[in-house]
Amino acid sequence: MDQSTLALTQFVPRPGIIDLGWGHPDPELLPVKGLREASARVLNRYGSDALAYGSPAGPGPLIEWLCDRLGEIDARSPNPDSVALSAGNSHALDLLTSLLTAPRDVVLVEGPTYHLAVRILRNHGVRVVAVPTDTHGLQVDALAQTVNAFRRRNHTVRLLYTVPTFHNPTGVSLGDARRKQLVEFAEAERIIILEDDAYRELAYDEPAPPSLWSLARRGTVVRIGTFAKSLAPGLRTGFITSDPALTTRICNWGMFASGGGISHFNSLVVAEFGVTGEYARNVDQLRSAYRERRDALLAALRDHLDARATWLSPAGGYFVWLSLLDARDAAALLPLANAEGMSYMPGTKFFVRSQKGSSSLRLAFSRYPPDELAEAIRRLGRALDR
Amino acid sequence: MDQSTLALTQFVPRPGIIDLGWGHPDPELLPVKGLREASARVLNRYGSDALAYGSPAGPGPLIEWLCDRLGEIDARSPNPDSVALSAGNSHALDLLTSLLTAPRDVVLVEGPTYHLAVRILRNHGVRVVAVPTDTHGLQVDALAQTVNAFRRRNHTVRLLYTVPTFHNPTGVSLGDARRKQLVEFAEAERIIILEDDAYRELAYDEPAPPSLWSLARRGTVVRIGTFAKSLAPGLRTGFITSDPALTTRICNWGMFASGGGISHFNSLVVAEFGVTGEYARNVDQLRSAYRERRDALLAALRDHLDARATWLSPAGGYFVWLSLLDARDAAALLPLANAEGMSYMPGTKFFVRSQKGSSSLRLAFSRYPPDELAEAIRRLGRALDR
Numbered sequence: 154m155d156q157s158t159l160a161l162t163q164f165v166p167r168p169g170i171i172d173l174g175w176g177h178p179d180p181e182l183l184p185v186k187g188l189r190e191a192s193a194r195v196l197n198r199y200g201s202d203a204l205a206y207g208s209p210a211g212p213g214p215l216i217e218w219l220c221d222r223l224g225e226i227d228a229r230s231p232n233p234d235s236v237a238l239s240a241g242n243s244h245a246l247d248l249l250t251s252l253l254t255a256p257r258d259v260v261l262v263e264g265p266t267y268h269l270a271v272r273i274l275r276n277h278g279v280r281v282v283a284v285p286t287d288t289h290g291l292q293v294d295a296l297a298q299t300v301n302a303f304r305r306r307n308h309t310v311r312l313l314y315t316v317p318t319f320h321n322p323t324g325v326s327l328g329d330a331r332r333k334q335l336v337e338f339a340e341a342e343r344i345i346i347l348e349d350d351a352y353r354e355l356a357y358d359e360p361a362p363p364s365l366w367s368l369a370r371r372g373t374v375v376r377i378g379t380f381a382k383s384l385a386p387g388l389r390t391g392f393i394t395s396d397p398a399l400t401t402r403i404c405n406w407g408m409f410a411s412g413g414g415i416s417h418f419n420s421l422v423v424a425e426f427g428v429t430g431e432y433a434r435n436v437d438q439l440r441s442a443y444r445e446r447r448d449a450l451l452a453a454l455r456d457h458l459d460a461r462a463t464w465l466s467p468a469g470g471y472f473v474w475l476s477l478l479d480a481r482d483a484a485a486l487l488p489l490a491n492a493e494g495m496s497y498m499p500g501t502k503f504f505v506r507s508q509k510g511s512s513s514l515r516l517a518f519s520r521y522p523p524d525e526l527a528e529a530i531r532r533l534g535r536a537l538d539r
Numbered sequence: 540m541d542q543s544t545l546a547l548t549q550f551v552p553r554p555g556i557i558d559l560g561w562g563h564p565d566p567e568l569l570p571v572k573g574l575r576e577a578s579a580r581v582l583n584r585y586g587s588d589a590l591a592y593g594s595p596a597g598p599g600p601l602i603e604w605l606c607d608r609l610g611e612i613d614a615r616s617p618n619p620d621s622v623a624l625s626a627g628n629s630h631a632l633d634l635l636t637s638l639l640t641a642p643r644d645v646v647l648v649e650g651p652t653y654h655l656a657v658r659i660l661r662n663h664g665v666r667v668v669a670v671p672t673d674t675h676g677l678q679v680d681a682l683a684q685t686v687n688a689f690r691r692r693n694h695t696v697r698l699l700y701t702v703p704t705f706h707n708p709t710g711v712s713l714g715d716a717r718r719k720q721l722v723e724f725a726e727a728e729r730i731i732i733l734e735d736d737a738y739r740e741l742a743y744d745e746p747a748p749p750s751l752w753s754l755a756r757r758g759t760v761v762r763i764g765t766f767a768k769s770l771a772p773g774l775r776t777g778f779i780t781s782d783p784a785l786t787t788r789i790c791n792w793g794m795f796a797s798g799g800g801i802s803h804f805n806s807l808v809v810a811e812f813g814v815t816g817e818y819a820r821n822v823d824q825l826r827s828a829y830r831e832r833r834d835a836l837l838a839a840l841r842d843h844l845d846a847r848a849t850w851l852s853p854a855g856g857y858f859v860w861l862s863l864l865d866a867r868d869a870a871a872l873l874p875l876a877n878a879e880g881m882s883y884m885p886g887t888k889f890f891v892r893s894q895k896g897s898s899s900l901r902l903a904f905s906r907y908p909p910d911e912l913a914e915a916i917r918r919l920g921r922a923l924d925r
Contacts, residue, residue, distance in 0.1 A: 159599030159619055161585070163592035163799035180587035188590065191584040197577040199547070201566035204574065204771035213545030233545055240626055243798030251633075251662065256642060273793030276637065345820065387592035387803040389626075406876035407659030412629030413549035417773040437670075 164520075171529040172496040173516045176321065178270040181522075182442055183385050184426075184435050189372030191425040196419040196476050199421060207417025208244065211238025211392075212405075215424035219392055221282035226353055231394045237403040239391040242351050245377040246270055246314070249393070250277040252402060253312055253345055253375075254287045259303050261313040263291050263458040264476075265503030265510055267321040270314055270349065273340060282309075288465060291326030293334045300342060312345050318361050322503045322515035324467025325472040326362055336369045348390045352470035354383035354436050357444040361469060371396040380423050383436050383469070388419040447473070449523030450516065453530035461537055471519040476500075476512055481537070483514040491530040541577040550906075557687025557915040558882040559902045562707065562857045565817035567908075568828055569771050570812075572823050577811040585807060593803025595790040597624025597778075601810035604727040605778055608813065612739055614749030615741045617780045620853040623789040631763040632656055632700070633752070636663045639698055639731055639761075645689050647699040647730075649677050651860075651889030651896055653707040656700055656735065666694075670889040674851065676713030677701060679720045688729060698731050704747050705738035708889045709860040712748055724754045732861060734762040738856035740769035740822050743830035747855060757782040766809050769822050770859070776802040776809050780795065806827050833859070835909030839916035848925055860886075862898055867923070869900040875925050 164177050171268055185506035195203050216233045224230030237243035254260060256278030262271060264283030274281050282303070284296045296313070303310050317335075321464065327335070334481035339346050348365045372395075379391035393403065403409060414420065426432045450473055454464055462473040477483060484499040500513025550563050581589050595600065602619045610616030623633035629731070640646060642664030648657060650669030660667050670682045670854065682699070684696075689696050703713035713721070725732050734751045752762035758781075765777035779789065790796060812818045836859055838851055851860040851914075862871060870885040886899025904912055 161598050161600070165592055177592055180591055183590040185582055185586050185590065188852060190660045191757040192578040192582070193575050196571050196578070200571050202547050204571060204773040205566055206551055206563055206767075206772045212547050212736060214547070227575060240801050243794045245799065247637075247794040247795075249748045250900050251637070255664075261580065268794055269797035276793045280640075291869040352812040361697050381592075382796070385804075389798065389801055389803060406663045408633040409657055410658060411632075411655035412767070412775065413772065414626045415626050415630065415775055417775060418771075422911045441583040455752040511763040 156253060159457050167496070169494050170491060170496050171521060171525050171532070173436070173518070173521070173526075173529055174498045175520060176494045176517045177520050178382065178386065179520050179522070181325060182439060184431070187426065187435070188274070188422060190424050191429075191431070193464070194296060195418070195421045195425050203418050203421050206412065207414030208457065209409040209413055210400060211414040211425065212417060212420050215420040218424050218427040222432075226361065227366035227367050227443070232397075233320065234397045235400055237393045237400050238414055238416055238420050239393055240375065240389045241381050241386070241391040242349060242377045242379040243269070243273060244346070244389070244415065245391055245393050246273045246349070247276070247407070248346055248403070249375060249377070250274055250279065252406065254279050254349070257306045257309075257311070258312065259310045261296065261310065262433060262505065262529050263315055263498065264505060265322055265513075266314070267316060267349065268502045270528060271505060274314065281505050285374060286323065286325070286395055288325060290325050290331060291316060291335065293331050293338055296335070297338055300344065306310070310344065312347055313339065314347045314349065314363075314485065316351070317365055318409070319355060319467060319470025321351070322472050322498070324465055324470055324472045326468060330363060332362065332368055334429065336365055336373060340370055340373050341382075345373040348374050349502040350376050350378045351382055353378065355443055356469040357440055357447060357470070358468045366394055372398070375399060385434060388416070388423060390416040390419045390423050443480065443519060445470075446518040446521070446523055448527055450518040450526045452528065453527040457530050458537070459532035471517050473516045473518060475514050475516060477514070480512050484511065486536055490508060490533055490534040493536045494531040495529040550861045553882070555880050556877060556882050557880060557907060557911050557918070559907070559912075559915055560884045560902070561906060562648060562903045563906050564768065564772065565828075565906050565908070571811065572654050572816050574808060575772060575819070577808050577815075577817070579759060580886070581804070589804050589807050592798065593800035593806070595795040595799055596622065596786060597800040598806050598810065600801060600895050604813040605859035608683040608818075609780070612747065615753035618783075619779055620783045621786055623786050624800055624802055624806050625763065625778045625779055626775045627767050627772070627777040628763045629655070629659060630734070630764040630775070630801065631777055631779050632659045632733070633662070634789070634792070635733055635761060635763070636660055636665065638792065639733070640665050641695070643695075644698065645694045645696045647682065647685060647696065648891065649706070650699055650702070650891060651708055651886065651899075653702060653735065654888045657891060662721060667672070667891050672709065672711070674711060676703060676706065676711050676717060677721065679717055679724055682721070682726055686730065696730065698733055700733045700735065701723065701751075702735040702737070703751055705741060705853060705856025707856065708858050708884070710851055710856055712854060712857045715748060718748065718751060718754055722751055722753045722759060726756055726759050732760040732848065734760050736762050736764045737768055739764065739856070739891065741826060742855040743826055743833060744854045752780055752920050753909070758784070761785060770809060770812065774802070774805040774809060776805045778900060796850055799824070829857075829905060832904040832907070832909055832912055836904040836912045836916065837911040843916050856901050859902045859904060861900050861902060864897050865898070868897050869899065871921055875922040876919055879922045881915040881918040881922070883919070
């Protein structure tokens with residue numbers, strides 16, 4: 154019997170290794186007691202309605218509260234008829250790839266991009282093509298050239314998957330001017346932007362920039378968001394804000410028309426946590442904890458990797474993107490880093506063509522307290538010494 | 540603002556109508572108190588592990604308990620490495636259609652079949668073709684002819700979707716001889732059988748027949764099961780039993796590799812309900828309640844529709860399939876039935892070619908107590924009188 158089959162959680166710790174490879178929250182920061190009480194209150198308040206087949210778009214109480222919350226953390230609040238709930242951003246991306254693409258379509262992504270998003274896209278037979286980024290995010294001029302080049306060769310190019318805010322893996326946010334440029338380009342060229350907005354709540358220095366969804370005309374941007382980063386991934390609850398026509402298509406999609414909302418009970422638990430104010434307090438605590446961790450990681454990088462690497466300072470999210478100097482190969486360094494007792498994700502994972510990103514790596518500062526992050530970077534420094 | 544957007548549940552009652560159109564459980568039969576306590580115990584026992592990203596196949600505690608349970612209610616128990624958990628059968632069917640078919644493949648179904656399964660299949664661009672059934676279920680000889688006919692024309696025919704046990708909509712179970720014949724045919728012709736086993740727990744007269752999965756060689760049958768009918772649909776938790784190779788493919792599928800198990804917290808709640816024996820007691824109560832309802836419905840049919848319709852007596856599940864005599868059109872009768880205060884699902888819905896089944900209809904006996912079922916049939920009789 155395969156041991157991994159009977160695991161409980163996705164992350165399985167390796168003894169002696171501080172693993173900055175996984176973009177997971179610190180278990181200590183998950184509000185166990187609050188959610189236990191919220192679950193009980195949901196079943197007291199809604200009774201059997203919390204356990205029945207749910208409304209296909211998701212239960213009204215979460216949609217209503219979410220619209221209010223997005224009004225606070227984004228530039229514009231959706232109408233409830235433009236919202237459908239999901240089982241998290243991975244499920245939403247899988248669903249929307251089915252809905253919005255056909256096999257062999259070209260789907261554009263950033264280079265680098267979230268590596269498992271590429272796997273989800275490819276599951277649906279599309280051709281994934283990366284567009285270069287810089288320290289201000291996606292290069293919109295390069296995007297235009299890529300679209301034109303593929304369209305000239307009669308490829309269907311209808312979708313861009315992007316993480317414009319606190320990017321995974323780079324931590325960068327797309328600049329304001331580029332946001333406008335990108336939205337205008339997509340509107341003019343009838344490209345649908347699939348905006349992965351997983352990290353919006355985790356803004357450490359100033360409010361997150363306005364979502365592409367909030368800036369665009371109806372139908373141009375589909376934004377996917379999740380409670381995995383701001384509350385608890387095990388609840389598998391997220392949301393899709395688009396427009397009434399797409400929301401209707403989602404509700405009529407067979408999976409929802411048959412089984413109802415895909416996260417019914419858990420959505421009510423999230424709503425309960427929202428309306429009582431516990432969600433907002435939890436996000437405040439997360440921002441404070443992760444800000445301290447980010448700062449600790451950046452300080453440790455200055456202390457231990459100065460003159461051996463450069464890195465980007467993120468204003469939110471989970472990740473620091475690091476580039477080794479002297480073209481050091483990050484994948485080759487990984488076994489040495491593991492031997493010293495730390496781990497990370499090599500940069501090549503995040504590029505569609507794996508020869509890119511070879512001297513880069515992603516560090517997640519979400520899962521460990523400041524002292525362990527500092528120790529991990531000391532160990533990385535020792536690995537570089539070897 | 541669209542009212543339906545802010546609904547809580549999928550079923551919205553229509554005043555004055557006893558609605559036998561929906562295959563939903565009676566809210567009164569959902570174990571609200573037991574699940575409230577099980578949720579609390581899960582969060583006490585597992586703490587943050589219950590809220591973290593879950594193991595892609597689903598948490599070990601539910602997989603282990605499920606294997607034991609299937610050993611009791613089926614002819615064979617899976618090994619844990621052949622099980623992956625789902626967000627219910629609608630999600631599992633969507634997932635497996637993505638995994639096992641390509642657009643334009645022929646997918647075979649029963650005529651009649653579960654109508655929303657057809658919608659899920661078609662979402663993936665496959666061509667759905669129905670094979671005739673009779674009172675013993677799918678006609679395997681007709682299946683062989685259909686497969687051969689399409690293959691001669693160079694169509695790819697790799698998948699059969701079937702509900703062999705307490706069929707939706709007919710209530711019929713495939714006979715033992717046909718089960719063997721079907722499995723042997725699929726093995727010989729390399730057809731994958733996607734067995735929808737949603738109703739196995741709801742056997743009222745004798746144990747459910749052995750699943751096709753239990754009878755077949757590894758790799759021939761993928762069985763999907765759900766806790767929607769035996770526990771609570773709002774938990775959105777089900778399972779896929781196949782073989783280790785397919786389980787690995789599911790775990791490596793982008794959606795799971797990225798987000799982990801799709802029903803993590805709720806799976807632990809189901810496991811808790813299972814190991815304490817509450818699940819088994821709940822199923823005993825459901826069998827008793829639904830048996831009484833089935834008998835009440837059949838008695839009412841004898842009392843009020845004798846000589847005007849024929850029907851099949853199901854040994855399990857949710858449904859009675861009724862055929863009106865004198866070629867009465869069931870869709871045309873529906874407004875009259877609604878006016879009398881009852882509803883049902885017209886038979887044409889369950890056929891791929893909608894000119895079939897016009898004098899048939901599906902009655903669900905799951906959602907209402909015996910006296911309301913009897914009243915609904917009295918009203919149907921009055922509608923037929925008009």
